Amino acid sequence: MLQKDPVARAAYNATYYDAHKAQRAAYNADYYVAHKEQRVAYVAAWRAANKGVDRENATARMSKWRAQHPVRSAALGAASNANRAASKYGVSGLLVADDIERLWNEQPTCHACGAEVLGIDHIVAMANGGANTPDNLQTMCPPCNAKKGTTPCS
Numbered sequence: 001m002l003q004k005d006p007v008a009r010a011a012y013n014a015t016y017y018d019a020h021k022a023q024r025a026a027y028n029a030d031y032y033v034a035h036k037e038q039r040v041a042y043v044a045a046w047r048a049a050n051k052g053v054d055r056e057n058a059t060a061r062m063s064k065w066r067a068q069h070p071v072r073s074a075a076l077g078a079a080s081n082a083n084r085a086a087s088k089y090g091v092s093g094l095l096v097a098d099d100i101e102r103l104w105n106e107q108p109t110c111h112a113c114g115a116e117v118l119g120i121d122h123i124v125a126m127a128n129g130g131a132n133t134p135d136n137l138q139t140m141c142p143p144c145n146a147k148k149g150t151t152p153c154s
């Protein structure tokens with residue numbers, strides 16, 4: 001029987017979902033409009049009842065997660081900073097945390113001083129048109145990076 005076979009059931013659902021896409025979208029849109037006041041009231045009531053709670057929880061959860069995942073957290077921050085700078089300098093490339101973690105696994109020490117720190121450096125500085133891509137990255141501690149500035153490294 002169709003309903004008792006999970007694979008057949010999933011395939012049937014996927015087909016049904018696609019076949020009724022427009023109908024579902026229209027139904028959802030109608031429902032949204034018809035229940036607008038209820039939804040607004042529900043959200044307002046929830047916010048009033050949970051005032052301040054959610055934000056604190058989110059901040060506390062984030063701090064806890066960062067403490068438990070220092071490398072991932074540093075990689076996310078480094079990728080985010082690099083992507084912001086790439087946008088500022090108008091250079092190509094987009095880094096994700098995985099790119100940074102891979103670099104740190106391959107080159108665990110600072111390219112300049114050998115210290116074991118989590119930092120990245122664009123070999124050709126983005127200020128000089130260097131790409132924001134993994135092949136233009138090396139591990140470098142913040143003090144060495146500050147010293148290097150935008151001078152290309154050997």
Ligand SMILES: [Zn+2]
Nearest residue numbers: 110113141144
């Ligand atoms: Zn260094």
